[in-house]
Amino acid sequence: MRRTSALRPPDYSNRKDEVLLRHGIPDTLMLCHGHQFYVHSEILCTYSPVLAVRLAKQNVDPIWGKTVRMNSSPEFGPRTPQGVVAMLCAIYPPQVAPAIELLREVDSIARELHMTLLLAKLKVGIASNESVLRDFAAAGSAVEEIPEVVLEALAEFRLEDVKAMPGYEDLPMAACVEVSRRRVALLEQTMQGHAVLRACMSAHTPFFAACPSELLRQEHRDHEVQDEEAFPGPVSRANPPWRGAAVVLSITGTGTTQRASSAGRAGTQQFGRTLRPEPEQSPVGVRRSPSSSAGGGGAAAARALSMPSSSAFSRTR
Incomplete structure (x- = not known):
């Protein structure tokens, strides 16, 4: 256009x-x-x-x-x-x-x-005309005065490209935040339409649409301060305190052994306690070797049940 x-x-x-x-x-x-x-x-x-x-x-x-x-x-x-x-x-x-x-x-x-076709043409015209932002910034327009089609057209760019446009630095902070919010909403809408990306998004929900703390309201900031006081230490959204405290259940041939992974031990030691593997009961009729008590007893017992003994092997010969 x-x-x-x-x-x-x-x-x-x-x-x-x-x-x-x-x-x-x-x-x-x-x-x-x-x-x-x-x-x-x-x-x-x-x-x-x-x-x-x-x-x-x-x-x-x-x-x-x-x-x-x-x-x-x-x-x-x-x-x-x-x-x-x-x-x-x-x-x-x-x-x-x-x-x-x-x-x-x-x-x-x-x-x-x-008129969706007209809106699409207007977006193309705004994208090709970089002076639109400069005109709105020169007029001192608030975010309510900027048309929806302009915000939607800017949301289709990468944030790095939008920040490089002339007049972006002169826009009010509310307009810049609105463009970023629409960009995130557009990316999430695109991911919802893709099967693989939708599964990735549902599996890692805390990583999406995480608003910076400086943009949150005062009541949300108070909740974050309370969380930091309750869970001291190097805790972040990418590494929450409950992630390292997970107990891994390994299923063996003779029973279930609870063992804490290295990440789990590191996470639980931060709160003053360490997860220890519980003692395992030997199955009936199987002699427990000293090496199995130190860990890996379930695997040793499984090998004892599956492999023939030396006396049985000599009788077959």
Whole structure:
């Protein structure tokens, strides 16, 4: 989508405009606060399925033809003739990008009419035009004043690339945090659609969407301070205190032996106690060797049961 163009856009208020007639005779009248704009229903229905359903159910007026009213709403905001013209200029060739002050209204019109194709084109235009951030930063816009399409377009970049754009450093901190949050949400949504990545995400849930402590609210910070006081030592989110205290159960041929792994011993020694392997009972009819009491008794007993004795081997010979 171009920011400027040498080609003249159509004059939508003139039904006999030459540039407008290149797309055919207009058959739809768009009304906004007393202003009339002549457009083509075929082009509008290609972009908006909502308009396609609305125009299909509408009775065609013999004089005015099909009509579309652009009314203001509390959910999607006000409608102005300038915003409607900017939306039409983004649809009709040469497809000029709307101005910064009209981008929010064009974004709301596209979301109200479900114009996903127009939103995708706006994102491409914002991505190719790096001065958009500089314009919003120069205007001192808050995060509420930045259109949704701009935040979504920036979230599709890597954070390193977004930080390198001109004007990023001048944006308010709330806008930078919102871009980072949308980037994380986009990556998680992408991982949910992939089977292998979804399994990896479900297996390592604590590593995803971990908000930095400086961005948490005060009550969450108090909980973290209480956790640090309850579990002193080098504890982090990547290495929680309960991870090293896991007891590994090894199943042998004669029984179950509980043994603490090296990581488990290191983790439990931090809290003042060490897990010790419990004594194992020898199976009936098997003599326990001295070496089996020092560890690995289950494996020695399994070998004694599975291998023939020397006397039995001599009798077979």
